[in-house]
Amino acid sequence: MALSKFRELEFSLMSPELVKNMARVRIVTSDLYDADGYPVEGGVMDPRMGVIDPGFHCRTCGGGIGDCPGHFGYLELAKPIIHVLYTKFVYYLLKHTCRKCSRIMTVAAKSPKAGKKSTATAAKCPHCNAQQKKVTFAKPYAFYEDKEELSPMTIRERFEKIPDGDLKALGIRGGRPEWLILTLFPISPVTMRPSITLEGGERSEDDLTHKLVDMVRINQSLKENIDIGAPEFILNDLWELVQYHISTYFDNELTGVPLARHRSGRPLKGIVQRLKAKDGRIRGNLLGKRVNFSARTVISPDPRLSINEVGVPEIISQELTIPEYVTNLNIKHVKELLRSGKVNYVLRPDGRRIKVSEDNKKDLIDNLTIGWTADRQLQEGDIIIFNRQPSLHMVSMMAHRVKITPYRTFRMNPSVCPPYNADFDGDEMNLHALQTEEARTEAECIMDVKYNIKSPRSGGPVIGLDLDQISGIFLLTKKTTLLSKEDASQLLAEAGIEADLPDKKEFTGKELFSMLLPKGLNMEYKANCCENCDDCTRSGCEHDAWVIIKNGEVKSGCIDAKGVGAFKGKIISKIDTLYEDSEEVKNFIDRAGRLGIAFLMRRGFSLGISDLDLDSSVHMRIDQEIKKAEKESNILIEKFKKKELKILPGLTAEASLEAQIMNTLASGVSNVSDIIADNIKKSDIIVMAKSGSKGSMINTTQMAAVVGQETILGKRIKRGYMNRTLPHIRPGDLSPMSHGFVSRGFKDGLTPFELFWNIMNGREGLMDKSLRTRKSGYMQRRLINALQDLKVQHDLSVRNANNQIIQFMAGEDGVDPTKSDNGKINWKEYIV
Amino acid sequence: MIMAAPSKIDILKHELVPKHEILTAAEKKELLEKVNATEKQLPKILDSDPVIKKIEAKPGDVIKITRKSQTAGETVYYRIVAEKTKHH
Numbered sequence: 001m002a003l004s005k006f007r008e009l010e011f012s013l014m015s016p017e018l019v020k021n022m023a024r025v026r027i028v029t030s031d032l033y034d035a036d037g038y039p040v041e042g043g044v045m046d047p048r049m050g051v052i053d054p055g056f057h058c059r060t061c062g063g064g065i066g067d068c069p070g071h072f073g074y075l076e077l078a079k080p081i082i083h084v085l086y087t088k089f090v091y092y093l094l095k096h097t098c099r100k101c102s103r104i105m106t107v108a109a110k111s112p113k114a115g116k117k118s119t120a121t122a123a124k125c126p127h128c129n130a131q132q133k134k135v136t137f138a139k140p141y142a143f144y145e146d147k148e149e150l151s152p153m154t155i156r157e158r159f160e161k162i163p164d165g166d167l168k169a170l171g172i173r174g175g176r177p178e179w180l181i182l183t184l185f186p187i188s189p190v191t192m193r194p195s196i197t198l199e200g201g202e203r204s205e206d207d208l209t210h211k212l213v214d215m216v217r218i219n220q221s222l223k224e225n226i227d228i229g230a231p232e233f234i235l236n237d238l239w240e241l242v243q244y245h246i247s248t249y250f251d252n253e254l255t256g257v258p259l260a261r262h263r264s265g266r267p268l269k270g271i272v273q274r275l276k277a278k279d280g281r282i283r284g285n286l287l288g289k290r291v292n293f294s295a296r297t298v299i300s301p302d303p304r305l306s307i308n309e310v311g312v313p314e315i316i317s318q319e320l321t322i323p324e325y326v327t328n329l330n331i332k333h334v335k336e337l338l339r340s341g342k343v344n345y346v347l348r349p350d351g352r353r354i355k356v357s358e359d360n361k362k363d364l365i366d367n368l369t370i371g372w373t374a375d376r377q378l379q380e381g382d383i384i385i386f387n388r389q390p391s392l393h394m395v396s397m398m399a400h401r402v403k404i405t406p407y408r409t410f411r412m413n414p415s416v417c418p419p420y421n422a423d424f425d426g427d428e429m430n431l432h433a434l435q436t437e438e439a440r441t442e443a444e445c446i447m448d449v450k451y452n453i454k455s456p457r458s459g460g461p462v463i464g465l466d467l468d469q470i471s472g473i474f475l476l477t478k479k480t481t482l483l484s485k486e487d488a489s490q491l492l493a494e495a496g497i498e499a500d501l502p503d504k505k506e507f508t509g510k511e512l513f514s515m516l517l518p519k520g521l522n523m524e525y526k527a528n529c530c531e532n533c534d535d536c537t538r539s540g541c542e543h544d545a546w547v548i549i550k551n552g553e554v555k556s557g558c559i560d561a562k563g564v565g566a567f568k569g570k571i572i573s574k575i576d577t578l579y580e581d582s583e584e585v586k587n588f589i590d591r592a593g594r595l596g597i598a599f600l601m602r603r604g605f606s607l608g609i610s611d612l613d614l615d616s617s618v619h620m621r622i623d624q625e626i627k628k629a630e631k632e633s634n635i636l637i638e639k640f641k642k643k644e645l646k647i648l649p650g651l652t653a654e655a656s657l658e659a660q661i662m663n664t665l666a667s668g669v670s671n672v673s674d675i676i677a678d679n680i681k682k683s684d685i686i687v688m689a690k691s692g693s694k695g696s697m698i699n700t701t702q703m704a705a706v707v708g709q710e711t712i713l714g715k716r717i718k719r720g721y722m723n724r725t726l727p728h729i730r731p732g733d734l735s736p737m738s739h740g741f742v743s744r745g746f747k748d749g750l751t752p753f754e755l756f757w758n759i760m761n762g763r764e765g766l767m768d769k770s771l772r773t774r775k776s777g778y779m780q781r782r783l784i785n786a787l788q789d790l791k792v793q794h795d796l797s798v799r800n801a802n803n804q805i806i807q808f809m810a811g812e813d814g815v816d817p818t819k820s821d822n823g824k825i826n827w828k829e830y831i832v
Numbered sequence: 833m834i835m836a837a838p839s840k841i842d843i844l845k846h847e848l849v850p851k852h853e854i855l856t857a858a859e860k861k862e863l864l865e866k867v868n869a870t871e872k873q874l875p876k877i878l879d880s881d882p883v884i885k886k887i888e889a890k891p892g893d894v895i896k897i898t899r900k901s902q903t904a905g906e907t908v909y910y911r912i913v914a915e916k917t918k919h920h
Contacts, residue, residue, distance in 0.1 A: 795867070797867060799873075804872070804873045804875070805874060808867060809904070811903050812902075812903050
C-alpha cells in the first residue's frame, strides 16, 4: 500500500455523498452466508469489504490479511434516522432556527449564545415573522413541537433550508446540519468486526455485525412495507425499530433505551463501549501498552544475594531473551549456547526468524554465521531493570545482575527494600530484560544499585541494614562480646570475608566488624544507643555510644542503626563518598548484613510476654507515678474551676488547662518509661530499642505499664456527648480518666473505656495516613510535571527546555548531595 | 485602581529585601559571556517591582541580587529588567 503524507486533519460530519463515495458495496440483504457457507454479496459480510480469513485476498484491493485495511459499504435507509450522539445539537438547532424559514433566530446572524436573552423563547421569527412553537426534547431521540412529534423527515427538511450564511453563527463549520439526520448509513469494514470460527466450524459473529444484520433486516422490511403501501402505524413501528438498532450500534448504554442483548443475554458492545472506560481502546490499548521482554512475580528475601543481584526463577529465565549478534569473536560461544538449548530463536540477515527446536538445532549450528542474531535466554550476570510500582522515584527502578534460582519468586537482598518500599507480604515486582547494548551500558553505568545507595534528596543512604541485621551487629560490637578463634573464623566465612586471622586466642566483636571496613576510614560519631547524658564524656562513654573509627578499625563504640542502618547509616554514607564508583559500599552492606545475621543466629534472639514482667515493688512505683500525675491534673482542674489557674501566653483559660494537663501526664509517662528502662535491662526488647533495629522505649512502656494519653487532632478526647465523652461519665468532668488517658499497659489489659479511646486514636491514625498519602502524592505529581525538563548543565547552571536559566548555580551551592555527607562537604576531613 | 500613598519607609533597608545592584554595560556583557546565555535566557524582574522603581533601573538593565542562602550562605542571582505588558 502506498504511503502518503497528510497536511491537515478535519473532524466533521460525513455527507451522504461521502458515505456513498467511500463505500465499495451497497448492502441490500441481511443474509450473511449462503448454503455453502460463503459470504453473500451485498450482505453485511460481503468479501469486498475486506479479508479476515488467512489465505484469502481482498476482492477490492487484493491485499492479504495484514495488508487490507478494510473497505466500507453503505446502506440506503428507507427513512431518515437521527444520529443519537448528536441529539443535543439537533435540539439546539431546532430551538434556534425558525420553524418556517429556517433562518437563525437572531437579527444580524449573530450567535444565539451571544445575545442576552435566549432566542428559544422568542415568539416570532425576526426574518419572516412566523409564529414559533415551543420545541421539547424527550430522551433518547424524540422531539416535540407543542406536544406534536417532529419526525426525522421534517427535521431534516427544516435543516436543509438553513442558509449557508447562518451556519457560522450557529457554530457549524465544514458540513451541513441536515447531515445530522442519516439517510445513508456507512457499513463498517469487516476488518473492524472480524468473525471467529469456533471448533466444529461454527462461526461466531462480532457484536457490531449482529447489530448491522438487525439494522439491515428491519430496514429492508420497512422498505417493502412502504412499497406495498402498508398502514401508517406499521411503518412507524418499523421506523422506530431502525432508529433503535442504529442508536444501539453507536452506544448501547443510552439512558431510556433498552439494552440490546445477545442471544445469551449478554449486552452487546456498541462503538462507544469499544472506546470508553478502563479497558476501552483509549485507556486500555493506546495509553496502556504492554511491555515485551518483561516478567512479573512475587518477591521474597534472600540475604545471601548481593544487593545488586536479583534471583530469577529458571522458568522466567528461559522465557526472557536477549539478542546476541553473532560476530567472529562470539560465534563459538553462540554455537555452544545453541547446542545447550539456551537459544530460543535465531534471526537470519534476510529477516527470517527461526524457532530453535531439537529437530533443526544441528542444521542451525552448521548454518550459523556472522551477521545472524541469536535470541539467547537470560543468563547469570545479565543486567536487567528491576522495578516496583508505584514508581515515584528514580530508585524505584534500578539495575540488578541476574542470578538464576529455583522456585517461582524473584529474590532480592532485604537491604534493597527501602528504595523500592517493598516488603514480602505478597508484593510483586517487574523485571525488564534489556535488549540493546546502549541500554545495558546505560543501566550498568548509572542504574546499578551500587551507584544509587545515596539519596539525592537527603544526601544519606537509602540502602542499609535493617532489623536482625542491626541487632546482630549491635550485639557483636558490644564491649563484652568475645569470640574464640574458631567462632570468629566461622562468622567471617559466613559473612563472605576471606582473611587470615592473627594468631590470637580471643577476638572482640569490634575487631571482627573492623575487618569489613576499608583501610583508611576515619570517623567519630554518636551512636543510636547514646543516652544524651548531661555531661558527655565522649570516648569514655559508659554506654559505649561514642564511636571512633581510625584507619578502618573500630576503637570504641557500638555499631548500630546510626552506623549501618538504612536512612541513618553514617558508616555507609562515608564509605560511599570515600570510595565513589567502586564495589566498596556494596560489599560492605552485603557482608555486614550477613555478619549480623550470622552472629544473631549463634547468640539466639527472642522475646516473650514475660520479658515485660516487673517486680511488685516496681509496679508500686509505677502506680505511684501515675497516681501522682493524675492528682496533679486534678489539682490543675480545681484551680481552673476556682479561676486561679495560671493562664499561658496566647491561650484561653480552657486551652491553658488542657496544655498543662497534657504536660503533667506526659511527664508522668516519661518517668514511668525511665523506671522501666532501669528494670528490664536484660531483655532483647531493649536491645532492639537501643540499637534502633525495631521499636522504641515508648513501645516498651506502652506494653509493660502505661499507654498514656490518647489524642484526636493532637488534643485530649473531647468528642462524644454534650460535655462528656461517654454516657457513663458525669457532664463537665475534666479528669484525665474521662478524656482518653490510658493508665494501664497492653500487657495488663485496658478497661473498656480505655480500649475505646485507644481505638479512636488508632482510627484517626489510619484515616490520616490514607488522606495524607493521597494529598501529598498528587502534590508531588504536579511538581514533577512542572519541573520535569529542568536540567543541571555542565556549567552547574539549571536550565529549562528553552535554555532559560532557572538557577545560576544548582542548589545555590553547586553541591551534588549524593557525593556529599548529608548535603554538606566536611572539607576539614579532606585537608588533613 | 487605588494608588497607595508613597511609602515613608526605605524598602532597600528592610531586612527581607536583598541587595540589588545595577550592572554596568561592561559587567552585563561579561556576565552573559560567562554564563553563555542571551538576554532572553536570563530570569526577568518587572520594572514595576518596588525595588526596581526605587533604584531606577531601566528595561534591559541586569540586576545583581545578593541574598542569603540556606545551602550556600550567600548567593548571587541575576535578573534582567523587563517591561510590564500594558494590558496587564
